[in-house]
Amino acid sequence: MNDALIASLLRAVQAAPEDHALRLHLAEQMNAAGRSAEALAHVSAVLQQDPGNAAALAMLGTISASITGTTVEIQGAEPAADAAPDEPQHGTPSGYDWEAGAKEFGSSLPAPFVEERIPVQADAGSEVPGIPIENPAGPGITLDDVGGLQAVKNRLNESFLAPMRNAAIAKAFGKSLRGGLLLYGPPGCGKTFLARAVAGELKANFMSVTITDVVDSYIGETEKRLKAIFDQARKNAPTVLFIDEIDAIGIRRGSLNGSGAWMRQMVNQLLIEMDSLAGNNDGLYVLGATNHPWDLDEALLRPGRLDRTLLVTPPDAPARESILRYHLKNRPIAGIDLNWIAAQTDGFSGADLEHVCTTAAEKAMMQSIERNEVLPLGMEHIRKALAEIKASTVPWLESARNVVRFSNQHGRYDDLAEYLVSRNML
Ligand SMILES: Nc1ncnc2c1ncn2[C@@H]1O[C@H](COP(=O)(O)OP(=O)(O)OP(=O)(O)O)[C@@H](O)[C@H]1O
Ligand SMILES: [Mg+2]
Structure with missing residues (x-):
């Protein structure tokens, strides 16, 4: 009998998602009508935006009675055989159609802190199945979405973004536009996230590949796939081609034994593709990411290839x-x-x-x-x-310390050295 009232309250909440009193009124009506699960979602939404809201906290208690029924129901899994068939199912999950609910009012529950922007998937093209291309026209992420890390952002801008954006000026100052960027650092610290942000900054498409997209069990197929991936990226330029865990693809050839012939071929093909990057005119930007840059084949890091490295530090x-x-x-x-x-x-x-x-x-x-x-x-x-x-970043930083001590003659890991010094670890 309350359905019409609830429907109109729901519309009102959709129009004014920040109006907490209105949303709590809706939750109250829903709970009274036995729609406790939905009521709880609205109370939670208010608490996320206003954690101390006394009315919302009080209402949590009221709703919890119905939710307690929910717990019992889940543990029981099978409905009790002696339950009366026409027993009301107030607030139980079995009584609520979640899918329909999500469609009905999902968008009326705004995120309490930040707007999440989800990259849009564009047509993937036909050559390499399974590698989606994220479209720059969609709302991609940019450096503004990356919290903190000002020093990392500044270095990224200086060494990569600014020259790519201002090609003529960069050339006048003798800055090479060839080659890509290698992001390295401890696991789980935002390398992939930052690579996406670079694509957003350059308004480029984004393609992410790992070794599983490249390796094929037939001889010769792996190189063909790698070539096809680069071709696809070029065709959709401007594109950021992101090679995640690049140490798996560009492994040091010296470390491969006899059975690693096909891997050697793969590294060679990667070098050929990297050499085809001729400035920013073709709009192909190659970014690699690794937790172990020291395992990469040296040849990959030569000028014109992944010749810029950037440490993605643990989050500040x-x-x-x-x-x-x-x-x-x-x-x-x-x-x-x-x-x-x-x-x-x-x-x-x-x-x-x-x-x-x-x-x-x-x-x-x-x-x-x-x-x-x-x-x-x-x-x-x-x-x-x-x-x-x-x-978890401490063990990584400790093992990286030896690399800085003993094999940083080329200065490639200067930013890592600087970071370790700032943490009194070197
Ligand atoms: N500075 C940041 N601001 C906001 N979110 C971040 C930041 N750094 C990392 N994250 C978040 O942390 C999570 C882990 O980041 P990400 O997957 O990019 O790490 P990674 O370095 O690529 O890890 P792995 O080495 O395991 O591949 C992501 O969900 C990302 O959204
Ligand atoms: Mg990653």
Whole structure:
């Protein structure tokens, strides 16, 4: 009987997603009508935007009664045989069509912190199946989406973006436009993310390949595939061709034994393709990423090939804040102090921070189940998660220290040396 009222409230909330009182009124009506799951989603949306909202917190308690039924239902899996067939199914997941719900009001729940921009997939062309091309006309990410890391961004701009954007001036100053850029650094710290941002900055298409896209079990096919990938990238220029884990494709040929003949061929083909990069006129930018630049074939790093290297450092405090914000934005949270967490997580990678958020969410969920009420994820859950998770970039930095000490004659790892010094690790 409340359906018409709920539908009109829903429209009103869609028109004014920031109006918390209105959204809570809608949640109240939904809960009264037995639509507790939807009601909870709206209360969560309010709490994400305004974690201390007293009315929303109070309503969580009211809704939790119906949600408690949900837990029992899930554990039982099979409906109880003696349950009355016409028993009302208020608020149970089986009674709610999630798919229809998502269609109905999914877009009315805005992200509480940041606007997520999802790259649009364009027509992939026909030569290399399975490698999608992300379209620059769509809302791609740019350097503004990369939180913190100002020093990394500045170096990226100086060594790569500015010359590519101002070809004539760069040439006048004798700056070569040939060659690509190698991003290196500890795992999970944003190399892939930064490569996407470079494509966004250059308004170029984005193609990402790994060794599994290249290797074929037939002799000769691997080189053909590699060539086809470069051709496809050229055809769709301007394109950023991103070779992830490039150490797997461009492995040091000296380290390969007899059975590595085909891999040697693959490296050779990669060198041929790299040599075909003739400035920015053809609009093909090659970016590689690796956690182990020292395993790459030297020839790949010669002038005109991947001759610029850029260390993607572990996220600094602003970057950590932006990563945490991203991973918490779709969870019911209350009283989260991002600044404090960022200060406690020096040395954590993006992936570590994601792990902290999922672990804290599990803890909040388990506590909710124990207490039979829905508790939002709070600082005590974060603190417990932090006690269990260690910073993963430290071992990488420690092993990288030897490379800087003993094999940095060419100055290729100067930014790594500088970073280690700044952390008193060298
Ligand atoms: N500075 C940053 N600002 C915002 N998000 C970031 C930042 N750095 C990393 N992230 C996020 O952290 C996650 C891990 O980043 P990414 O996958 O780019 O790391 P990677 O260096 O390519 O890791 P791997 O070595 O494992 O391939 C991503 O979800 C990314 O969105
Ligand atoms: Mg990556």
